Amino acid sequence: MYQDCRCGIVVAVTDQRREELASFLRSRRERIAPEEVGLPRGRRRRTPGLRREEVSQLAAIGTTWYTWLEQGRDIQVSAEVLDAIARTLRLDQSEREHLFALAGAIDPSPAAAFTPVTDALRDLLDQLEPLPACVQNGRYDLLAYNRPFSKLMCDLDAVPPEDRNVIWLGFLNEQWKATLPDLEQTQRAMVAKFRASMVENLDDPTWKALLKRLQAASPEFAEYWDDHEVLRPGNQLKVYHHPQAGVLRLSATSLWTQPGSNRPRLVTYTPVDEETREKLHLLTGPPPLVTV
Known part of the structure; x- marks a missing residue:
């Protein structure tokens, strides 16, 4: 008792x-x-x-x-x-x-x-269109996303749920990798951020399972992991080469749903120039016609 x-x-x-x-x-x-x-x-x-x-x-x-x-x-x-x-x-x-x-x-x-993806948060993702946006946890799993984000780097809806992880996609998904102009630098940054985040989750079996899976599947990840580089996540400029929209320059902003760097966060991508802003509709098709 x-x-x-x-x-x-x-x-x-x-x-x-x-x-x-x-x-x-x-x-x-x-x-x-x-x-x-x-x-x-x-x-x-x-x-x-x-x-x-x-x-x-x-x-x-x-x-x-x-x-x-x-x-x-x-x-x-x-x-x-x-x-x-x-x-x-x-x-x-x-x-x-x-x-x-x-x-x-x-x-x-x-x-x-424990922070589930609430209906209100999913509705917010939809309301942010045409801006790409997603919800990630501290392990970089993609918990939810809107239509523009689903087409930004690959067809996310076609990816198995267990593979919807930013680091996994950045090393193992060819479509995702093709959008990154400086692939090695981006991958190294991913690994460094993952290592910095994992220090608070060393005993978590789900983190250990992801690490083991990445090391087995990607020699590049295993090599960069052994370098022991660390980098804290933060807001930064992102450049993507989209197959239809061309070059997209976006500023990534993270808003944590609760205090703590490993809590789920809403990540939004806003255009840094007018050219990118005009191209965003190409991620999901032309905007709807407005009748008067």
Whole structure:
């Protein structure tokens, strides 16, 4: 049992609660494709989603310990272990609270650490058109974007969701790379920013999985990573060579949705000259006709 600090209630972890915890963990594990965390699917995979040993590996906990959890064994689980499991299984805030409640533990991370892409934020992205705009998290995953951004560097809608990451695209997507006039300099800056951001997430299995996946897929990334360069993200001039619109000069501005450099941020791209401003409609087609 544990003492709930918010209301003083003592909660016992009963057999029924442990069984529910076991079922919940299995359901969350089975919904994650191996490719989403940088693991090969393989031909002999019978389990939908991740295997138990893969979850334990990504969460840096013992396979036997995690197996006992999924079997509903009567064991004590620390908040640190639950935190690692929640991150590995990519639980949202409601699921995370459910996990800690079932395990009879107090969540050490505040709810403010989780920022979903709200309907209001998605509506703001649409309202920013024709300016390209997106929402990124600290790991440079693209959480949401508007139509102009979806066509700025490649056809993002055609990219698998697990590959919608700025660094992955900057090294592995040929269309994305073709828009960058100084590819090596841009890639080096990406790696330096990723390393600077990762210092606050060294124990996060999702960050470690992305790093491992990038190192395995791109020799260039692996080489630049070994240089140990660091660079903090900031607002800057971006130049792209778009196949239809030509040269686009844009100023990138980041607005964090919550305090902290690793929180999700809204990134907008505004033209720095009139020529670029006039070309922006080419990203999504001609503007609609206005009838009087």
